[in-house]
Amino acid sequence: MAFDNGFVVILASITCSLLVDSGVAALCSSPYCPPPWRAFQGHCYLWVDKPMPWIDAERYCQMLSHPGKMVHLASIHSQEEDEFIKDYVKSASDVWTPSYWIGFTDIEGKNRFQWSDGSASSYLGWGPLEPSSPGYEDCVECRDDFSHQWNDLLCSESIRFVCKL
Incomplete structure (x- = not known):
């Protein structure tokens, strides 16, 4: 898990989540690079x-x-x-x-x-x-x-x- 300017990034092999200050979560089907x-x-x-x-x-x-x-x-x-x-x-x-x-x-x-x-x-x-x-x-x-x-x-x-x- 990495913290950078209010962003939390969670890496996973199949899906990834990007959580932002507003609490909005976006899912994707490949790893976040x-x-x-x-x-x-x-x-x-x-x-x-x-x-x-x-x-x-x-x-x-x-x-x-x-x-x-x-x-x-x-x-x-x-x-x-x-x-x-x-x-x-x-x-x-x-x-x-x-x-x-x-x-x-x-x-x-x-x-x-x-x-x-x-x-x-x-x-x-x-x-x-x-x-x-x-x-x-x-x-x-x-x-x-x-x-x-x-x-x-x-x-x-x-x-x-x-x-x-």
Whole structure:
């Protein structure tokens, strides 16, 4: 629950309530995402314009978690979600962004990429001939010069990223 200038905001996964001074309550069907977070299909997304290695970016996202609401690097489960994130990054960034981290990784070195939030890998957006260096490049970026398709990259590279709640 957050208090701001007489507003009380209650976050919930299915509905949200916005209670104002007058006592009027408004209900909505998706989570309330406070600016600069953006809502899409029941989740909130945050563009972070601070280049970091993959593990530091994941930790940064996790630090934004709330009780019962974990935040991770963005997992992507459909072409629509992939397009939403691409458009969000373009609109949120003040400069051209050649690439950004997502939460897909083989950082454990098992030759099997998985989402950092533990969700199933139901959609894959790899670029041509990717992943190109499994076992060496164990983290995944979306690259603008690949039409925002996915590319495996060294986890130690510092790039910007998207968090997902």
